[in-house]
Amino acid sequence: MKKSRVVLLRCESYDDDAVFKTVRRGLELLGGLESFIHIDERVLLKVNNLASSKPEEAVTTHPAVFRAVGKLFKELGYRKLSYGDSPGFEKPAASLGKSGYTRIAEELDIPLGDFDTGRRIDFPEGRAWKSFDIATAVLQSDALVSLSKMKTHALARITGAVKNQFGCVYGLNKAAFHVNLPSGTQFSRMLVDLNRLLKPRLYIMDGIVAMEGNGPRGGVPRPMNCLLFSTDPVALDATFSRLINLDPSYVATNFYGEEYGLGTYRSENIELLGDPIESFIAYDFDVVRKPLHFKSDNGNEVLVPQAARTLGSYVTQRWAPRPRIVDENCIKCGICVDACPVEGKALQFIKPGRKAPPEYNYSKCIRCFCCQEMCPQKAIEVETPLIYRLFGDKKE
Ligand code: SF4
Numbered sequence: 001m002k003k004s005r006v007v008l009l010r011c012e013s014y015d016d017d018a019v020f021k022t023v024r025r026g027l028e029l030l031g032g033l034e035s036f037i038h039i040d041e042r043v044l045l046k047v048n049n050l051a052s053s054k055p056e057e058a059v060t061t062h063p064a065v066f067r068a069v070g071k072l073f074k075e076l077g078y079r080k081l082s083y084g085d086s087p088g089f090e091k092p093a094a095s096l097g098k099s100g101y102t103r104i105a106e107e108l109d110i111p112l113g114d115f116d117t118g119r120r121i122d123f124p125e126g127r128a129w130k131s132f133d134i135a136t137a138v139l140q141s142d143a144l145v146s147l148s149k150m151k152t153h154a155l156a157r158i159t160g161a162v163k164n165q166f167g168c169v170y171g172l173n174k175a176a177f178h179v180n181l182p183s184g185t186q187f188s189r190m191l192v193d194l195n196r197l198l199k200p201r202l203y204i205m206d207g208i209v210a211m212e213g214n215g216p217r218g219g220v221p222r223p224m225n226c227l228l229f230s231t232d233p234v235a236l237d238a239t240f241s242r243l244i245n246l247d248p249s250y251v252a253t254n255f256y257g258e259e260y261g262l263g264t265y266r267s268e269n270i271e272l273l274g275d276p277i278e279s280f281i282a283y284d285f286d287v288v289r290k291p292l293h294f295k296s297d298n299g300n301e302v303l304v305p306q307a308a309r310t311l312g313s314y315v316t317q318r319w320a321p322r323p324r325i326v327d328e329n330c331i332k333c334g335i336c337v338d339a340c341p342v343e344g345k346a347l348q349f350i351k352p353g354r355k356a357p358p359e360y361n362y363s364k365c366i367r368c369f370c371c372q373e374m375c376p377q378k379a380i381e382v383e384t385p386l387i388y389r390l391f392g393d394k395k396e
């Protein structure tokens, strides 16, 4: 079996020249851009712009990485370039401008793709999901280049190469997935299908400064000093997992990515090129490392730890990790309420005139963590009740 290649290279700052040289070397080591994408093809550079934010907050793919990749494509003679993303909440153009991409795109003469509109695409081969509302920009491109950010994620543990394609679903269509696929396992299987449909040609991950802790928006920047390159998103995310001392098989997109044929997370099937991984590993990276038990589609699939399973779904629903608002950080903007995809909302302002932060109705809450993801103030944390921690939700 041919191994999946992942290139891991040291890059310790967002200095334009340093990032450009690292991107160029990474793609050369991977085999050269022209071996993945023909010079005449229409190429879409898909950044991770979850929400408008400053580059130093580590929420988005750093604009310097976008600049380096765009510049390299231009220098190599690619002329049909576009870029973009569908953020979780805002209008794409305004959000990308606030995050620092628009100015660079104008410098490089790369137009913004249309992420405001799209079309439903059937995917009968989907194992977990069989149709997706895909943005026009994606449909109008021949080759998708996925520029992801190395971050933690409340629902999926990590967000990286596979998760980045969720922004190819345009507008509020993303919310429907959270309602229909409330468990992390179901959601991850859908993400794997989405990647099988879109088949990005190339994946580049910004791990120069990653996010640990309360990701994907409210966490803490953590220098990891690296850029990663691959054509296999599962192998890339598995390498990210190893870099943060997380067993790759505990990540649902890795497990189902392998099962559905998207890629491989197994080290024996991955050829690591570039700098040795040992010098990058952050053993104390703040991520949940509890063991999970996935089963293939033919078995009973679960996401919770063994002991919690034995307690039953009622207990899990009551005591599973849940969002919690830190009142003193809340500015009562209401973005979390708007982001909640549950009909009738699982969190609401109760006091008239927004005199107090919104309150949760945990019996309605499906634990999708959209509210935590969208809060601009880092005011929503993921709380893990004691009983759940005792029965296996331990950080190692
Ligand atoms: S999004 Fe954050 S800051 Fe705004 S109301 Fe919700 S918890 Fe408060």
Ligand code: SF4
Pocket (backbone or CB within 6 Å): 323, 339, 340, 341, 342, 345, 346, 347, 360, 364, 365, 366, 367, 368, 369, 370, 371, 372
């Ligand atoms: S309250 Fe938050 S976690 Fe619960 S369903 Fe709404 S958005 Fe999802």
